[in-house]
Amino acid sequence: MNPARTTTTSRALRAMTVLTAAAALCAVSPTAHAAQDTDRRAPGIVGAWARAWNGTEPQALGDLFTADGTYTDEAVAITFRGRTEIAGWKARADSLIDDVHVTVRTTHRDGDRITVRAVYSGHLKGAPKPFAVPMTTLLDLDENHCRIASDQDHYSLAAVLRQSGLPADWTPPAT
Numbered sequence: 001m002n003p004a005r006t007t008t009t010s011r012a013l014r015a016m017t018v019l020t021a022a023a024a025l026c027a028v029s030p031t032a033h034a035a036q037d038t039d040r041r042a043p044g045i046v047g048a049w050a051r052a053w054n055g056t057e058p059q060a061l062g063d064l065f066t067a068d069g070t071y072t073d074e075a076v077a078i079t080f081r082g083r084t085e086i087a088g089w090k091a092r093a094d095s096l097i098d099d100v101h102v103t104v105r106t107t108h109r110d111g112d113r114i115t116v117r118a119v120y121s122g123h124l125k126g127a128p129k130p131f132a133v134p135m136t137t138l139l140d141l142d143e144n145h146c147r148i149a150s151d152q153d154h155y156s157l158a159a160v161l162r163q164s165g166l167p168a169d170w171t172p173p174a175t
Contacts, residue, residue: 043107043109043114045064045114045139045141045145045146045147045148046104046107046114046116046139047104048064049061049064049102049116049137049139049148049151050102050103050104050118052064052090053090053100053101053102054100054101054102056094058087058088058089058090058091058094059083059087060090061086061087061089061090062083062084062085062086062087062090063083063087064147064148065082065083065086065147065148065149065151066142066147066148066149067082067083068081068082068149069081069082069083069086069147069148069149069150069151070149070150070151071085071086071089071150071151071153072150072151072152072153073089073153074152074153074154074155075153075154075155075156075157075160076157086151095125096124096125096172097122097123097124097125098122098123098124098125099121099122099123099130100120100121100122101120101121101122102118102119102120102121102135103118103119103121104116104117104118105117105118105119112140112141112142112143112145112149113138113139113140113141114138114139114141115136115137115138115139116135116136116137116138116139117134117135117136118134118135118136118137119132119133119134119135120132120133120134120135120153120155120160121133123164124160124164124166124172127164127165127166128164128165128166129163129164129165130163130164131159131160131163131164132163133155133156133159133160133163134155134156135153135154135155136153136154136155137151137152137153137154138150138151138152138154139151
């Protein structure tokens, strides 16, 4: 048997196998592709959540939650319960941070949970510089998937303070 011919045949078979497998995957997995597309588009509740953070009406954030929903800011280790407290947290953030903004980068939904990767930015009042830090938020939805039952925000407070030009032990003024 000719070794050159065996190598050529082997390469041709390998290429044909790869092409056949790719064609089969394309033909039978439109749902896998659709699932990837879903992850690229933010579910409606995520868009409403970002708009509420980016807006100036604190109650808009509170209204997205169930009556007994919780909002936990892990960076400052505080949890708020119910729409009124959650709206109060947004009002407090607005009083401390100019131009508070959440920019959603990616989302992933798994059942009742949505993981949001975003950039959290703004300018702490009195700080020399603005900040923009990565943030991951876990949103657990109610059984109808129309309200937030739980929100857990994860970002680095140390990075916020460092970027803002503030000391690591800085605390916001009392209101």
